[in-house]
Amino acid sequence: MNVWNVIRGLSIRQIFRLARILILQPLLIYPTLKATRQTIKVCDLLYQKKHHKNGKANAFRHGLWNLLICQRTFRVTKSREKSIIWAKKITDLHEKLAPNDPLETAMDLHNNEIGRAIFYAMIDNSEEEMIAVLKENTKNAKKIIEIDSILDHKKDLVYLSED
Template sequence: MSIRSLLKRLSFRQILRLTGIMFQNPLLIYPTLKATRRTMIICDLHYGKAHHKNGKANAFRHALWNILICHTTFRITKNKEKSVNWAQKITDLHEKLAPNKPIETAMDLHNNEVGRKYFLDLTTYFEEEIITFLKENTQKAKKVTDIKEILNHKDKLVYLLEIDTRS
């Protein structure tokens, strides 16, 4: 989905909220967009269209997106906490602006948070090392069928559906 098509779907109030967040940290907008674009390229390469569904590939995408936002903004902020807080603001807002079913939203928010936690240990890693680490952890992801189950997997990625991710 392009930025233009996303903006067309937003209400005036949602656009104001997005604008307000962007004005808080204008230097972080470009790195965030860069990380978002890079996330989609990597996920398309490794998982094809499967990352758009609610399987392990989707968990990988959400965690990677948060790690890359933190990584790219960390170069500017020089502060892990600031980068993590920014990534949370952006990705939480995304979930509010593009709503899903409650369990899908809970899964996405959880995987976003796990990605931010992983970032704290991956600050000095290069992109390929991050991808390898994350793919290994994606294989250990836990399937959930209820929102309450997500709480049982605080440091693990979670997913809803078994999806064939072989290209």
């Protein structure tokens, strides 16, 4: 993922919205970018291009992205809650700036939350242990076909289609 290509595709309003968030937390920019790059690298290695679709690989990518943002920014914030708030703010903004249809957006937001929850519960564990739990959750991800069914899977990753 080329960050500059993404930024070039934004409207002026979207750029100002992103800039406002980043200006308020400049020390969190680098760890967030590093987490984003690592997420893509890991997902490309594990799933090739399947993580760009709406299957289990995509669910894993969203969970991993949030988990890694939390973990990387925690080194700066020293606060579990601040890192989780930051990851939510950044990944929610991503969903607003690159919108999908409502079901895909709901799926992504839900899977983002699962990644943050794993970080919260396993903060004292290693990155490898957190990722192992996320991989296990991915194996057990639940297929959904409507937004309301997400509520039936509050602790599970969800996906829309087979990889």
